[in-house]
Amino acid sequence: MTYQEMQKLVADPGQAHDMKALIELIPALALLEATPQDPVYHAEGNVLAHTDLVVGAMVNGQDYRSATENERFVLFYAALLHDIAKPSTTVIDPVTGKIGQPGHSRRGAIDARILLWRAGVPFELREEICRIITVHQLPFFALNGDKRSGKPAEFLIHKLSCEQQLWMLCAMAVADMEGRVYHDKQNVLADIELFRMLAEEEGCLRSAKQFPDTYTKLCYLRGASISPDYPFFRERTGSQVTVMCGMPASGKNHWVSHHRPGLPVVSIDDARDELGLRYGKNNGAAAHYAYDKARELLRRQEPFVWNTTLLSSQMRAQTLDFLHDYHADVQLVYLEQPEKVIYQRNNQRDTSLKNEGIRDMLFKWEVPLPTEAASVEYRINENSRKPICEPEP
Template sequence: MNWSTIAGLVPAPGAAPDFEACLAAFPVLERAKTTVQDPRFHAEGDVWTHTQMVVQELLALPDYLQASPHDRMVLFLAALLHDVAKYRTTVIDPQTGAIGQPGHSRKGAVEARVLLWDAGAPLDLREAVCRLIAVHQVPFFALAGSRSGKTPERIVREGSWQVNLVHLAALAEADMRGRVCVDQQAVLDNIELFRELAREEGCYGSPRHFADAHTRLSYFRGADVHPDYALFQEPGSRVTVMCGLPASGKDSWLAQHRRGLPVVSFDDAREALDLKHGENEGAAAHFAHDKARELLRKKAPFVWSATHLSLQMRTRTLDLLFAYGAEVELVYLEQPRAELLRRNSRRDSTLSNKALQSLLNRWELPTETEAHALRIEQP
């Protein structure tokens, strides 16, 4: 299915959705018809019934009716795909019969990313959709804080750097209105309070202002600082951290933009240790980390080149860099699937195309909350 066909699914204000066309565009949604949900929270029935109700509720909201064509497309696709991963995350307690879909938001974002990437969706629009899916339930519970100990203010401030909070609140409201449950009104009240808090913070529709990038990053990493007052930054290494699937063009980009800088690379570590992809990854990581520490102690500028494809993978690298006071720019590169596979098949690499594609299961793009700066490029 190509992007122009998918873009044509988005209803104009006042128009009705064509759900049969939506199923044809995204056949994986057929699985939603047989995916059960906990009747305490979804008495309306299966996931596809819920999805249709959510889309219909979204189309009636002022935030959709008054949105630009681009934003309507983001909202519609986020609503259509917000539960796309429930079919593969469903668990049923054998004792109580309770139904859950743990992790469906984050996994749904990854699944939607692959679907829209293969369809040729514009990267900025695709990521706006996927970021919404990843956090679409946050407004339900944000006013109670989070399990990680984040306050409602911190959740709103950080969220505004990841998604448009106007869109997030609209999606959450449609998600709650598009179901049958006893606590519907209480959750809708929470969503409205989420909106009010975002307005008070000056980030309802735009990122929350911070004094500078270092203050912003330190805050998002848990520092007890006020966003409006700059935090002193100790000088350290300036590090470029590369992100992207194998064969996305990281080496070529470095040759053009960071020529002459030392490079920390797992590929180089494997070569130095005579290892194949997937063989003794711990030894390769240890080798690379030792080289990075040596450069960090000298406060030297350098590049860390790896896939860094998931938040978890990036966090391991970033935690080390920030422990030494580094200033970090994340650089993410991307290519279409066919081009990646063509390039990879021509490389002198032990990574097969099959193994490369398996990496898509944990494909999470970096966000502005992870480093001092973020640069995203594609052909």
């Protein structure tokens, strides 16, 4: 499957899509037909039946009609792949028979990322699709706010607008609801419309939330109880820390040697080597060693580089929270290469990590969001010499 083949199957507005050809192009879609759903929320039947209806609803929607060619590509494949992980996440209660697919959105984004990466879909389009899939159901209930953090709907809208196009997320949510048989469909569609209206009122429907400065933005999005509209005074500053992120053999060491020469480097891989540990063995000891080294640099407010894979958002959050607790100024640099390049480079490295291990790591692959640090830079593919940066709102 190639990006060019995918482009040819994107339906024009109001036209029928070719599901048979799409399944031939993406065989994983065939698994959806054998995957059941909770009949309360999906009386239309299996996941493929639902997906077929969702794509049809998307193609016939007003947002799709007014979208550009690239935007249609994003909307089309977000609709097609939004439930791609349901086969692997389906659980059926042995007592009640109730069907659930917990975590299918987050896992679906990873599955879609791997698929689109291998197809050569441009980074920006791929990540827009994956970001939609990750939170594609959020507009169903976003007006209730974030129950975990206690933040209101406005906060969710502000944060999401810095990560993706909210009008696209709304289009996806509408198509997802239109493409099902559900007794409460109209009420949910009304909630989605209210979400859209609130996003427009906040100036976030088609652009990111505007902040007075980067520090205020970072503090607000990290959960500080401050106004997003007025500068937040910074009482102290800490180390300038460059955090590297990317798969093994993606070029992190090379980037550091050229762009941060002479700076101390904190690396769990280096810690593992210094402790004489093999890759994947006693990671706790290696991490403890690296964190101790970083802590000393942070206390002295010295600049340094944190260099490791940090593929999952959970692992990044642990590291970034640690650095932000010391008031560090963090620049997050994400590097990515084609799969073939990574395996070729890894074969040429002196490492105990095999290519099979890298393939296993793909299922934890979550590209950093632009809200994870004050500065997030994306460097994509080995011949790219210019950084792809998220524009400041």
